[in-house]
Amino acid sequence: MRVPVRHSLVTRLLVTSVLIAIAATTATAWLATTTATRAINQERGRSLTDDKGVYDMLVEYAATHEDWSAAASLIHERAAALDRRITLTTPDRRLIAESGGGPALDAARPSATVDPLDLDLTLTGGTDRIDPRVVGPYGFTTAERKELRVVAREQRDCVLKQGLDARIEQEPGGRPRVVVSGPDQQAVDRVSLGCQSKLTGYVSASGRRALAELSLAVGTCLKLDDPEQLHVTAAGTMFVAPTDGREPVAVAEEALLTIDSEGKAARNCLDRERRAQLQPYVAPPALLFVTDPRTGADRTTFTLSRDNIVRIVTVTGAVLLATILITVLVGRRLVRPLRALTDAADRQTPVAVTARDEIGHLARALRDSAQRRDRAEAQRRAMVSDVAHELRTPLTNIRSWLEAAQDDLAPTDAQLLNLLHEEAMLLQHVIDDLGDLAAADAGTLRVHREHLRVRETLAHVVDSHRGTAQSSGVTLVIDVVGEPVVDADPVRLRQIVGNLVSNAIRHTPAGGTVTVSAHGATVTVADTGVGISEENLPKVFDRFWRADESRSRSTGGSGLGLSIVRKLVEAHGGTVTVASAPGAGTVFTVALRVPEKD
The missing domain is CATH 3.30.450 (Beta-Lactamase)
Structure with a gap:
């Protein structure tokens, strides 16, 4: 007797899978569009x-x-x-x-x-x-420009006669400038010095009057006894004319420092008076x-074009069709043994299994046992594979660099030693983590408890991770209520909080916040990161588990940090719990023991 189609397991599985696929593809398309829009808006906002x-x-x-x-x-x-x-x-x-x-x-x-x-x-x-x-009042008249061009051509010809290249460029104020180029800087400097002209220091007639007015204004600003003693050059330098007959340049710095020990006031006066002089021009x-001409926003909102919409609909339809086909195939495969069991029951063979008798319970027990065995075997294989994966990369790198050094393809220098040392440290990190877990599994993990001030320990951990947080654009905050004291091993407690903080920083995007807080014997590490889905929450303390299946170190460490946290907390007689939701961040709470009163 065949089951009606509406009650068939294939039908139910198909309907469920189709609904899931529709929801998943719709959510994925929406998420991709929203993410792309946000990313492009941010890029456009940053691009000036x-x-x-x-x-x-x-x-x-x-x-x-x-x-x-x-x-x-x-x-x-x-x-x-x-x-x-x-x-x-x-x-x-x-x-x-x-x-x-x-x-x-x-x-x-x-x-x-x-x-x-x-x-x-x-x-x-x-x-x-x-x-x-x-330019303001420092511009040149037509006659002055003509005179300067003649001087510039003479200077250029002088440079050309010395065997170097030279060209005349026009500065914004109308002053020509001779640019010298040659095979080496010494030759350029030597020829430039030998072919000097009055181009650089030349000031127009109106400019000389403007400089005199500027000098008087700056001298007045500095409250000099005789403001006319201060002189400002066209290059913006200042000096005080000496009263003992010496050359002005010879006492410029000494005289200015007498007026203004740091030179800041003189520079501020010069800038203020220059702006006042140039303001009318x-x-x-x-x-x-x-x-945006349509919305008035200071950035343009990204919208999907018709081609992009068609592309998304096509991909979504293809995913949906593939899901239906795979579901039908998988469903038929699942139903085949059930039909075989049904036929055997019709033939009254010993393999008949129903859900209402002891054989059915036995079948379910055997199935559960087989599933547990398969999970244990899968975990064993996964652990062996993960250990091999974590050790293979640094070992391969060390071997490659050593072989390259043996074949003289890479120099044996400090850089090579640093590379080998970094890879060795990675190996040591994985081995130390495995050692801690092995000791915890064997019951030989020891902690040396003492009365410990939580504030000092958390401050030490936060300070050691602040550089990593800043480089990732994450704000690291510490919040301790009162002066709590716990019964804990100081080294192991730093290891516990350090693992939680580094994990939070790693999974918090730029602009987010990681908060390390303590209240009584409870230590909390909260972040504003991507969060963890409900189905993955029970796995966070599993060894080598990562939310990112690619197992890249860029998105995770060795995969043992949270497992070590749980073992260390349990060794202290405490508990560690996690609360999270996608997009709402994650909170790890460590509850330790309060020291017993003497």
Whole structure:
């Protein structure tokens, strides 16, 4: 008698598998899309390539114009090229110019502040906060430019006669500059010195007047008795004219240090007065907003194209179809022995098994026994395989480097010794972990208890792991209530907490937090990491188990750390528990014994 299709195990298994597959593929597709969107948004948020181009363009404009009246055309052209909305406002957010309408930007964060007299060094990558293109009163007349070009050509010809290459470049202020190149720096320096001209120190007539005004302003700022004694050069250096007839340069440093022992006040005065002098020649500071023209956000939201949607649907359908086919095949294979047992029962053979009699119970007991045996054998094989896997890589590396050294393919130097030492330390780490577990299994693991202050131990562990946490972008926090004391081995307790902290750091993404806390005899290590699924929680203390099946050290250590934690805690007479959920982080709680009162 055959079972109706609606009650068939194949049907139930098929329906269950299809529902699981649909849920899994839908969740996977959603997760992949969400993850990709977040990653691209983060990358676009961090990438300032387009924003920097807009910033450089507007800084150049501001450095060469006294207002923003002609900036609209530049903004429109760049916005069209980038498909972005570019808005320029005053510091109090009154509109100056924008490429197009859109949502209000009252609460938006500006991309940068455009001020050629106070550059954003994170965008420019330089060290000078005043843009070199701000010429102000230091520009050259047509006659002065002509004279400088003649001098530059003479200097270039002098260099060429010495057998080196030279070219004339134009600086932002209109001053020509001769760039010398040659086979070695000594020759370049020697020829450059021999062919020096007045290009570098030449100051225009208006520039000399501006320097005199600047010198007087800086001297007044420094509150000198005679501000006219202070002189500022075109290169930005300062000196105080001597009163004893000596050359100014000979006493420049000595005189300035007499006025300002560290030179900071003089430099601050010079920067402030330079900005005040150049302010009328540049456009006023403005806030720059580079946003999405549709949403007003400062980044563009990633959306799936039609091709990507079709691709995801196709892959999802293929996975679903493959799941159905595999489920049917597996289901038929599972049903075949049941049908054989049913036929044997119809023939009244001794192998008849039902779920309602002793034979059925025996069959289930035998099945359970076989499953336990298979699990034990699988665990044994997995442990042997894992031990071999953990030992094979460092041994192979050591052997490869030694053979390379024997064949003179690698130098026998400190670098090779360091490599061999690192691999040997990996072997030692695995062997030590296995030794601790073997001692725990044999009941020979000993702990030397004493009255231990928990705060000092946790602080030591946190300090030793702070460098690893910082390199991973994880914040490490310690929180101890009062001054708890426990009955524990100090070395083993550091090992317990250290294993938990390193495990938490490893599974916490950048920007997360790992908190080590203690209250009474309870020590807790909590993280804001990826979490552990409910079905994997019972496995976290198994040997060589990792959530990442690839068993890579980049996502896990030797796979023995948590097993050692459990054994060490049990050796102390305590307990260790774990609570976690995917995406909600993980909390390990270690409960130790409180010292008995004398």
